[in-house]
Amino acid sequence: MKTYDLVELAGRNLREAVLRNSLTTLGIAVGVASLVAMLSLGVGLQQVFGKKLGRSGLFDTVIVASKQDFRNDEDRRTRPNMQSGDIKTLDDNARHAFEKLPGVAEVYPEIRLPAELRFAADGKTERPHFATIAALPASANASEAFEDYQGTFFSGPKVDEAIVMAEFARELLEMPENTKQAENKNLSPEDAKRLIGKELTLRYAERTASADSKNTGSNEDPGGAGFRFSVVRREKKLKIIGVVGAEPYGGVRAVSRGRVFIPTELAEGLNLIQPSDLRTMMRAPASAGKTYITLVVRANKPTQVKAIQDTIKGMGFSTYSMQDASKTLTRVFTFLDMFLGIFGSLALAVASLGIMNTLVMAILERRREIGIMKALGASDIDVKKLFFVEAGAMGVLGGVLGTALGWIIGRVINFGTNVYLQRQDIPTENFWYVPWWLVVGAMTFSVLVSLGSGLYPASRAAKLDPVQALRHD
Amino acid sequence: MDGNTNAIQTVDVRRHYRMGENVIKAVDGVSVTIKQGEFAALLGTSGSGKSTLMNLIAGLDRPSSGAILVHGRDLAQMSSEELAKYRRHTVGMVFQSFNLVPTMNLAENVELPMRFAEVDRSERDARVQDALKRVRLSARLTHRPSELSGGEQQRAALARALVNKPQLLLADEPTGNLDSRTGEEIMNLIQELNTTLGTTIVMVTHERSLAERYANRLIFLGDGKMLDAGEPATTLTAGGVQ
Numbered sequence: 001m002k003t004y005d006l007v008e009l010a011g012r013n014l015r016e017a018v019l020r021n022s023l024t025t026l027g028i029a030v031g032v033a034s035l036v037a038m039l040s041l042g043v044g045l046q047q048v049f050g051k052k053l054g055r056s057g058l059f060d061t062v063i064v065a066s067k068q069d070f071r072n073d074e075d076r077r078t079r080p081n082m083q084s085g086d087i088k089t090l091d092d093n094a095r096h097a098f099e100k101l102p103g104v105a106e107v108y109p110e111i112r113l114p115a116e117l118r119f120a121a122d123g124k125t126e127r128p129h130f131a132t133i134a135a136l137p138a139s140a141n142a143s144e145a146f147e148d149y150q151g152t153f154f155s156g157p158k159v160d161e162a163i164v165m166a167e168f169a170r171e172l173l174e175m176p177e178n179t180k181q182a183e184n185k186n187l188s189p190e191d192a193k194r195l196i197g198k199e200l201t202l203r204y205a206e207r208t209a210s211a212d213s214k215n216t217g218s219n220e221d222p223g224g225a226g227f228r229f230s231v232v233r234r235e236k237k238l239k240i241i242g243v244v245g246a247e248p249y250g251g252v253r254a255v256s257r258g259r260v261f262i263p264t265e266l267a268e269g270l271n272l273i274q275p276s277d278l279r280t281m282m283r284a285p286a287s288a289g290k291t292y293i294t295l296v297v298r299a300n301k302p303t304q305v306k307a308i309q310d311t312i313k314g315m316g317f318s319t320y321s322m323q324d325a326s327k328t329l330t331r332v333f334t335f336l337d338m339f340l341g342i343f344g345s346l347a348l349a350v351a352s353l354g355i356m357n358t359l360v361m362a363i364l365e366r367r368r369e370i371g372i373m374k375a376l377g378a379s380d381i382d383v384k385k386l387f388f389v390e391a392g393a394m395g396v397l398g399g400v401l402g403t404a405l406g407w408i409i410g411r412v413i414n415f416g417t418n419v420y421l422q423r424q425d426i427p428t429e430n431f432w433y434v435p436w437w438l439v440v441g442a443m444t445f446s447v448l449v450s451l452g453s454g455l456y457p458a459s460r461a462a463k464l465d466p467v468q469a470l471r472h473d
Numbered sequence: 474m475d476g477n478t479n480a481i482q483t484v485d486v487r488r489h490y491r492m493g494e495n496v497i498k499a500v501d502g503v504s505v506t507i508k509q510g511e512f513a514a515l516l517g518t519s520g521s522g523k524s525t526l527m528n529l530i531a532g533l534d535r536p537s538s539g540a541i542l543v544h545g546r547d548l549a550q551m552s553s554e555e556l557a558k559y560r561r562h563t564v565g566m567v568f569q570s571f572n573l574v575p576t577m578n579l580a581e582n583v584e585l586p587m588r589f590a591e592v593d594r595s596e597r598d599a600r601v602q603d604a605l606k607r608v609r610l611s612a613r614l615t616h617r618p619s620e621l622s623g624g625e626q627q628r629a630a631l632a633r634a635l636v637n638k639p640q641l642l643l644a645d646e647p648t649g650n651l652d653s654r655t656g657e658e659i660m661n662l663i664q665e666l667n668t669t670l671g672t673t674i675v676m677v678t679h680e681r682s683l684a685e686r687y688a689n690r691l692i693f694l695g696d697g698k699m700l701d702a703g704e705p706a707t708t709l710t711a712g713g714v715q
Binding site for chain 2: 005
């Protein structure tokens with residue numbers, strides 16, 4: 001039988017039992033819709049996280065730490081009894097070595113510490129505020145670390161300038177706390193103007209080398225000479241140049257937690273004492289100069305990250321990059337998508353039973369008709385194809401309808417979630433995304449499932465004995 | 474038409490069924506020859522095996538043993554695909570209960586065999602019209618079978634059987650569900666096809682008078698065996714057929 005005759009006859013047969021076939025098709029549509037809605041949610045979530053990580057600046061950076069501070073699973077597996085002698089110190093020598101690696105744009109330490117900041121709001125006396133200071137390199141501006149920003153970026157690498165988070169800016173301006181987080185977190189342009197250009201005094205502890213080597217009476221580590229340091233309280237006047245609403249680097253880096261940001265080179269020059277300094281001092285060998293908990297190595301291009309990471313790993317340090325994060329993220333989302341896909345497919349599996357049931361019922365009802373067709377010259381293959389086309393047609397219709405329905409359900413879920421988030425004062429996100437491959441995949445899957453369901457009824461119809469079928473009432 | 478050429482030849486054909494412990498011999502060693510252009514009637518009482526033999530000749534069923542030669546080709550040796558092709562192009566069938574597809578109108582019912590025979594679409598309309606005109610149903614093209622009388626339905630079935638221009642028309646009790654006047658009308662049509670187109674006719678009936686009036690050869694069956702065969706004038710008292 002020719003294809004158009006098959007399609008025409010199948011169409012006729014489907015129209016003859018329009019209610020039953022429509023309900024079966026609707027069943028498939030619901031199955032496809034649940035699959036599309038589930039997977040679009042998975043893809044949407046992946047996009048939201050991917051975007052956040054993309055903004056983290058980690059795509060072109062490698063975070064390096066000493067293995068003592070940052071041992072990953074691989075280190076634990078391969079060297080369970082790591083001795084302190086095996087561990088490379090993350091010091092200036094290492095920093096210089098990293099700087100010389102091919103493809104490296106810059107190397108800088110992550111600096112973050114609590115400090116006192118003094119500020120006098122308009123017409124008021126100066127008041128102390130306590131906040132976390134974090135250092136940002138000049139490259140932060142180029143790598144779009146900031147979102148929702150007002151003002152200018154650091155005019156140079158070592159300038160006495162500061163950028164403040166909007167929350168802290170409110171505190172400085174003695175404004176009431178913004179309780180509605182979902183609303184614009186940044187200051188209004190008028191409020192920002194009241195702050196930008198003003199002076200902020202940073203009070204910090206400076207680490208200075210101590211000349212005093214007098215024995216204090218305790219058993220001093222002989223190799224530790226020169227490791228003494230003094231703590232001197234200092235002040236630094238900083239000019240506020242910008243206010244930022246969202247945490248830099250998408251909120252995923254350690255420095256993102258800062259409330260006031262100063263240039264990295266300035267922070268290094270100030271010799272700020274960080275809480276981790278004492279620990280570093282105790283561990284570092286005498287020969288080591290300045291040591292670091294972590295160093296950030298930024299590559300010229302994201303494609304160079306892997307080579308740089310491998311080289312630094314080979315030098316005996318622990319590393320972490322977006323390569324690892326994206327691998328973990330991909331793995332997590334593959335499982336999530338698989339889970340959502342299986343969950344969504346359950347409805348389609350149930351729908352496939354519906355197709356099978358409908359077609360088996362059709363065989364019973366059309367038994368005599370099948371006998372007539374065979375008596376008139378229809379072959380077993382013609383009969384089989386006819387049932388297949390009917391199943392396929394229900395699959396195509398169900399697929400199209402289901403994809404549209406899934407799209408609508410996804411939008412409704414997204415809308416509902418965002419309404420809920422808004423009520424909870426959490427910023428809204430687009431959790432839902434239907435890529436083209438999902439549309440094509442869902443429709444193909446729907447047709448394949450329908451054809452699969454039609455296999456048994458079609459072969460049963462084809463095998464009907466025409467003599468028996470013609471006797472059927 | 475060459476009246477000496479064999480259209481159908483069955484050679485010791487048997488069709489046995491197993492029903493539990495018992496073997497039912499529906500057709501048991503029938504050898505019969507029907508010439509091309511002949512109008513043959515298979516006569517017998519209920520259960521004599523005439524419909525089974527008809528189904529075997531139609532290629533709807535396969536013999537347990539023996540050969541069924543139609544135009545020299547043995548149906549018993551054909552694959553199911555070849556049998557379908559045979560039914561499509563060589564045979565036309567009419568049944569006692571008409572067997573029109575109730576959800577199709579007359580034109581669609583008559584067109585159906587042409588779909589299986591892959592007749593070009595442009596040809597179909599004209600052939601549907603011709604076939605329905607021959608059975609005087611041109612005005613009922615768009616009617617469904619349920620809107621027609623029994624006679625009209627059987628005429629439509631006849632048009633459907635003829636639309637692929639078969640060499641063999643098999644009619645299983647074609648007047649069984651009709652009153653005598655309508656039955657006569659149908660029989661006249663079948664005879665007309667036999668005489669004008671030279672179509673070989675094999676008709677199953679249990680009415681001897683009908684067979685004697687229209688057929689030029691009678692074949693009597695009883696208990697699955699052939700009891701007697703010959704021209705109406707020369708026959709025959711076999712099988713208790715009245």
